[in-house]
Amino acid sequence: MSKSVDTDTVRKQPVDRYLKRQVLGEGTYGVVYKAIDTLTGQTVAIKKIRLGNQKEGLNFTALREIKLLKELKHPNIIELIDAFPDKGNLHLVFEYMQTDLEAVIRDRNIFLSPADIKSYMLMTLRGLAFCHKKWVLHRDMKPNNLLIGDKGQLKLADFGLARIFGSPDRRFTHQGSSDIDQLGKIFQALGTPRPSQWADMVYLPEYVEFQYVPAPPLRSLFPMASDDALDLLAKMFTYDPRARISIQQAMEHRYFSSAPPPTDPTKLRIPASKGDLLESKVSDLNQQESPTVLSPPGKLRRVMGPEAFDINRNQSIDDAEDY
Template sequence: MSEVDRLLTKKVADRYLKREVLGEGTYGVVYKAIDTKTGQMVAIKKIRLGKYKEGVNFTALREIKLLKELQDPNIIKLFDAFPHKENLHLVFEFMESDLEAVIRDRNIFLSPADIKTYIQMTLKGLAHCHKKWVLHRDMKPNNLLIGADGHLKLADFGLARIFGSPDRKFTHQGSSDMDQLGKIFAAFGTPKASQWPDLIHLPDYVEYQFVPAPPLHSLFKMASDDALDLLSKMFTYDPKARISAQQALEHRYFSSLPAPTKPALLPRPVRKGESKPSDYNPHDGPIVLSPPRKSRRVMVQREGLDGNTYQTAKVDDHANEATDGISGRSEIMPMSIDLSVFGSRPPPRPTLNSADRTHLKRKLDLEFLTS
């Protein structure tokens, strides 16, 4: 690097004032920072280059290339990328939370309208990726970031690939593949030839012990019929019969009531240093501390995308009861996924014989080493 390039790089690096660390992963550290030129809050992913041959991290380069192609309201924005002190810095728009934090926050109750909004925003981001022939390949709650305005955006495209090349070979993600398949088969049953005729022609096909699928309603007891119909179409094993992301967005689930919650009205986790607004209403009288029967969260009326107002439920941690704000009825509110359908024992797992397991392990190891 010439002296001119060094000065230019330093000038770019000095533009951003680093604050606290937001997270640390395999490839580097993510910082919260301020763009001193615009005053805008950003997130900077610092990727270590020293351990890579010739100073190149192909995962980071692939992410930069793909994000330049993917410009959509539901995909994270990449503002800048620059090298500095043997590190590569990627500058992203700042997102205050992610879907995993929302799911894990026990003080948050997600109404059917809230869930519909999160599914819709996720599918919009995926539909744009697929329109550009990009496979994300790492969809999980902590890669679905949420901004201060409530909008959800797909992030972390390090494992993403362009689909369509006839010579493209997709490698396995590792030993966790087997564990993931076990969980999928336990929830949706082992696929049969009648469901997926091309299954036996897959390059790494191994016959699994058959596990029957439990009724979808037993796993998602709170889901509506429209939601279950959409889920069944999205979970179809045969990719030729499976609904696409764009087709899913056109499903009647999104046009039926309740209307999706406006993103700005979605519940969000309380950030560090931010005080949680009190749920106490002086007209309700004093809060009884004994017996322990505290209210987890009181959701107020929300306005849907169609302009109508919908009333959500009050959740009680002790009795797990919901009060219908319209009719005043009380009913039991089970978890979204009822694991009791599997009984007291863990769900049955598909098994392989020793010969098949040894063959598959050697093949996975070989592909991993040559990828």
């Protein structure tokens, strides 16, 4: 006797559960969409990454991001929900975040109080501390990689350049000419390091000597910062890693225990997300005209979770760490 099939259950299998809504942003490697998970009703963000053809090989940046995020489960680190290939692209499904710290900084309608800044600083350090606990270097810390949810929670994102550290023989890749430009900007802001400040710098691989620029007073860069904040920044900006404050010491610095206390994340003001006016609930989907199904058809390929993801039988995620 055959069993009847629940067509709604079939429709909401993982293979076709994500319905694309609108583009949130575009970058070098692909596009980020806002989407609806029809199985849970959850709003998600899907990063579609171009894998390239066989000659170009796989996108190891994406595979590395999957590998690392499997290990990094923390309230201040973005959650990877799912991953699947489709039509030459790799789709990474993340929890949806309302905005990022860059948008907060640039929004002229938002005044960041000392307590607000302290809250963002503390959440950032907590996420970084967990990364370091797991022997992971993020290597791409910047405001638009610090995402913020609708309840003010800040989370580290974009682990494409992250690496596992601790192996004495491992050499990290660099970004070419942009590294020199970044170093120039750092030295302009904090002064060029001298051997008296960092004796071992001349032994670094591919060491380049820069013209000496004296360090301006830190107060000139952060005129409104408190003395405690400047003291913490000075210790975090120390060039010599052996003399630099650790992440744990930074979180225990008196800056965080002095007045004012950090603002509760739920009370932080954040700008509106792109396309908020277009947000739809899953209950409304059946009333709309054929929303785009982002996932591949069930007959072609099943969706694989991050723990089982292997885009090529001859190339596993573990191999991505070497690239």
